[in-house]
Amino acid sequence: MDDVKSIGANIRRARKAAGITQDILADLVGTSVRTIHAIETGTGNPSLLTVAAAANAVGLRLRASDD
Known part of the structure; x- marks a missing residue:
């Protein structure tokens, strides 16, 4: 959950x-x-596609980690 927030x-x-x-x-x-x-608050259940689109729109990129 910390990652989401x-x-x-x-x-x-x-x-x-x-x-x-x-x-x-x-x-x-x-x-x-x-x-x-x-x-932005890490609540609800938005789709990964929507989160990625929001990140892209503000110049961020989501990256998978193999931790």
Whole structure:
């Protein structure tokens, strides 16, 4: 669960650094503001595809780890 929260926090930081709102990010990703909020707070159950799209939209890339 810490990984989920960490990914969300990184997306939130990158979004804020880019100067865009959750509403704009939701439009860029093609999802709802509620889903963006869920991603950023590590709650709910957004799809991996949506999380990856949100990360990509703010200049981040998700990478699998073999830990």
